[in-house]
Amino acid sequence: MTSSLRTPDPNPGWLSEFALAETRSRVPILYVEAVPARVDSLGQIEQIGVLLRTSPATGEITRTLVSGRVFHGESLRDALQRNIEKDLGPTAFPRLPVNLVPAAVAEYFPLPGVAPLHDPRQHAVALVYVVPVTGECNPRQDALELTWLSPEDALKPSLLEDLEGGRGQLLKQALAWSGAIV
């Protein structure tokens, strides 16, 4: 199947800082994002996970979603799994969606204010999924903490405003998509 195969790739996903900066000035960069969710036996969302972390862009402590670049030659499913593991650890046991059509498509532009979502580093387009996780989550890397919230608590304005880059709107969209109370 597609996702277990990769075409030979002399240029790995990893890019030097210089090459990445240059690339970011040329084309929109493709991301995957995930809203981790605890679901009940009927598939309904009980809690969603929000990351507290130090923004690589500004050094501030902010809240965010699971998020990461799709590498050259990497399938979307592999990118989604890799980035969930990067942010939630190897025992999160995510249930990736059957259908790769996302819950939302997010467009980030470099300047704040011109669009609801912004990313000072780049023009980015993210495919956003709601992903049930069934195991234990141990945030890694720059993720400091994972907070589980009920949909009601996640939708409080104070939390939504804390989400990095305007992702409060994105979280509302993902919860509305899933039919959780909005």
Place this chain on the structure above:
Amino acid sequence: MTSSLRTPDPNPGWLSEFALAETRSRVPILYVEAVPARVDSLGQIEQIGVLLRTSPATGEITRTLVSGRVFHGESLRDALQRNIEKDLGPTAFPRLPVNLVPAAVAEYFPLPGVAPLHDPRQHAVALVYVVPVTGECNPRQDALELTWLSPEDALKPSLLEDLEGGRGQLLKQALAWSGAIV
């Protein structure tokens, strides 16, 4: 949450044969249908399950999908779980979808030929889901056998034509929705 609550219901989902026949002549009847799927660790479909059973309508042996009526007062999630358990047994361990928006909406009309899907008993509208199952399936009731097929085998014309009521088209739609090879 919605699905665990039911309003008091003096008229249970079960209806007498007479009341059901009368109701079927008055309004479209709401169904849920499921395509059971085995998925790999990345969420991709490896196999889908097709039921071999005796059609209650004609007595013929036909192939079909998991399917059943939504009862009065029953939530869609409860109806989906109940009908999966009815057709696949109590140890199928389905993973119901986070989002109740279906993979396809199927409209069945009583006369064959006027629309791709038909049901001689009634005008029915079905919400169709692709549902990963992780446990052991033991078909019950009038379901004689569950066959697991790769998407490629499921899409062979000989199998599609065997599916009851024109559901071959529905299976193609569900597999296309899931991005499985079509």
Place this chain on the structure above:
Amino acid sequence: MTSSLRTPDPNPGWLSEFALAETRSRVPILYVEAVPARVDSLGQIEQIGVLLRTSPATGEITRTLVSGRVFHGESLRDALQRNIEKDLGPTAFPRLPVNLVPAAVAEYFPLPGVAPLHDPRQHAVALVYVVPVTGECNPRQDALELTWLSPEDALKPSLLEDLEGGRGQLLKQALAWSGAIV
């Protein structure tokens, strides 16, 4: 094509008050609902339409969406068009969706409080669509007035609370689905 064909139907969509009440006590009743929208040349929502009307259930003046039953033998597309014409008049010129998979599935239960959406008359399940309209809207029947609102104004709590049967949540879902500012 499906929607222009109807199977012969000795029992028309119209039911006597008695037959309708009896049917409502037996099975969930299928509805279609529409959020009428004015869109710009790029397909983005500029305004959505909300109906002000006298609720047939309570006699109160309430806000609501375009909504109506699917008749026996009627296709979903025909039902959607008929109900839009019923509520917005014959010159609304709706653009029905290419894909019948709805923006949201709404479940109404007879008792308030057990679920976000309720309908004192019945257990109803509605397929909800966002439908651009391009012509002039002249509400008919019991619809007193159609108000066009920007997504921002439509999402103000005071308006959402006025929507009949808990449809404020449904409107939020539909706007989130469409990517309009939420």
Place this chain on the structure above:
Amino acid sequence: MTSSLRTPDPNPGWLSEFALAETRSRVPILYVEAVPARVDSLGQIEQIGVLLRTSPATGEITRTLVSGRVFHGESLRDALQRNIEKDLGPTAFPRLPVNLVPAAVAEYFPLPGVAPLHDPRQHAVALVYVVPVTGECNPRQDALELTWLSPEDALKPSLLEDLEGGRGQLLKQALAWSGAIV
């Protein structure tokens, strides 16, 4: 609204051949694709449009869909409109979708055979939409001809095999998504 605003962009979407080749070796390139459709008054697909053109990659005459890169700083809606105009001319009058969540997500890898879709130039990810067009289409640039086909004719194996890069599968997915006969 988002799509009419663009952040200042010192690096236009247009890239030199060298910069584009270099970028293609570093990151997946984001595309939008469209299946142009003629729909009836109820929104159902009557015909879809397929382009006959000279492949820039191989010089062969092939069939393809409307397709093009998303430029740096360009919104998805602007990219979709620009590429439809590039391939169908300025009087096609497309009706862009209300919802940017695509009908399908397509992943192209550089080597044929490893995945259903391939593009010898690059790793590309395309968001695929079904777009009703209401005006006159006059293919421009390297597009030689636009052919309108019924869904039945479009799904004939001989046509599907002619579609460039494996897009026959993609067309099947888009038609299945739209509920057209598959």
